[in-house]
Amino acid sequence: xxIGELSKTTGCSIQTIRYYEKEGxxxxxxxxxxxxxxxxxxxLKELEFIKHCRSLxxxxxxxxxxxxxxxxxxxxxxxVNALIEQQLSLVNKRMRELKAxxxxxxxxxxxxxxxxxxxxxxxxxxxDS
Amino acid sequence: xxIGELSKTTGCSIQTIRYYEKEGxxxxxxxxxxxxxxxxxxxLKELEFIKHCRSLxxxxxxxxxxxxxxxxxxxxxxxVNALIEQQLSLVNKRMRELKAxxxxxxxxxxxxxxxxxxxxxxxxxxxDS
DNA sequence: ACTTGACTCTATAGTCACTATAGACTTTAT
DNA sequence: ATAAAGTCTATAGTGACTATAGAGTCAAGT
Numbered sequence: 001x002x003i004g005e006l007s008k009t010t011g012c013s014i015q016t017i018r019y020y021e022k023e024g025x026x027x028x029x030x031x032x033x034x035x036x037x038x039x040x041x042x043x044l045k046e047l048e049f050i051k052h053c054r055s056l057x058x059x060x061x062x063x064x065x066x067x068x069x070x071x072x073x074x075x076x077x078x079x080v081n082a083l084i085e086q087q088l089s090l091v092n093k094r095m096r097e098l099k100a101x102x103x104x105x106x107x108x109x110x111x112x113x114x115x116x117x118x119x120x121x122x123x124x125x126x127x128d129s
Numbered sequence: 130x131x132i133g134e135l136s137k138t139t140g141c142s143i144q145t146i147r148y149y150e151k152e153g154x155x156x157x158x159x160x161x162x163x164x165x166x167x168x169x170x171x172x173l174k175e176l177e178f179i180k181h182c183r184s185l186x187x188x189x190x191x192x193x194x195x196x197x198x199x200x201x202x203x204x205x206x207x208x209v210n211a212l213i214e215q216q217l218s219l220v221n222k223r224m225r226e227l228k229a230x231x232x233x234x235x236x237x238x239x240x241x242x243x244x245x246x247x248x249x250x251x252x253x254x255x256x257d258s
Numbered sequence: 259a260c261t262t263g264a265c266t267c268t269a270t271a272g273t274c275a276c277t278a279t280a281g282a283c284t285t286t287a288t
Numbered sequence: 289a290t291a292a293a294g295t296c297t298a299t300a301g302t303g304a305c306t307a308t309a310g311a312g313t314c315a316a317g318t
Binding site: 045049052053055056057060066069070072073074076077078080081084085087088091092094095098099101102104105106108109112114115116117118119120121123124127128 | 161174178181182184185186195198199201202203204205206207209210213214216217220221223224227228230231233234235237238241243245246247248250251252253256257
């Protein structure tokens with residue numbers, strides 16, 4: 001299949017697919033006579049793997065490491081585990097931050113009665129303090 | 130005060146301060162004879178306002194709008210409110226996403242017994258599916 | 259045979275909010 | 289007088305894409 005079909009099947013944009021290839025995350029595809037990229041089942045699976053990692057917010061550099069580890073099936077998976085745990089702690093941290101943000105934003109919204117002028121606006125006041 | 134002092138007082142890096150100025154978020158400072166930027170109380174307040182907005186993840190373009198609104202105190206603050214509410218809904222959306230991420234990552238971590246090889250690794254398996 | 263339109267190619271620039279660097283200039287301390 | 293610290297501008301890099309320009313390829317219809 002050509003890049004357009006792979007793009008539709010996976011939901012990755014064409015540019016993103018080419019970008020992943022350039023970054024060494026997808027194996028180099030064959031080409032047609034006219035220099036079009038040609039993909040098979042394998043590329044599809046590689047791309048789904050990357051997509052799944054990205055949906056977990058795993059940065060591309062770590063995705064790359066995971067792919068390399070996948071290709072060394074006899075090694076210990078301790079580093080895979082470490083990577084995922086690190087990702088988990090990042091997510092936890094970000095969630096705590098967002099909780100605080102949410103509380104403050106809610107407080108701000110509740111301090112605003114829309115009939116106000118900017119001058120009297122509780123939101124601007126709280127941003128100012 | 131010079132830029133280094135402003136940087137220390139506010140915790141913004143020197144480059145960030147210059148960046149905010151270039152983007153039109155800070156008013157243009159006076160200069161010494163030797164072309165050094167000179168700041169006073171006003172710049173300090175402007176910068177604190179920006180910092181506070183940024184700590185709420187409000188994008189710079191919206192911070193700029195808020196600053197403009199601040200300078201029109203007689204107008205209605207409805208658009209201030211809309212902006213903050215939009216920000217709140219973004220935060221909510223992101224929190225829902227992170228919750229789902231967290232659940233999946235935890236599931237993955239629990240599927241890994243560190244003695245495994247990569248081949249048998251539950252994490253890699255779940256990323257593959 | 260020719261043309262149209264859809265698809266693909268590479269290379270490059272833009273996004274956001276900074277951070278980092280190079281090379282020159284100014285000020286402060288010894 | 290000199291060294292160190294601070295500041296200046298301009299430029300490039302970050303991450304993970306997205307968007308664009310300009311050229312080439314291919315299949316279908318006239």
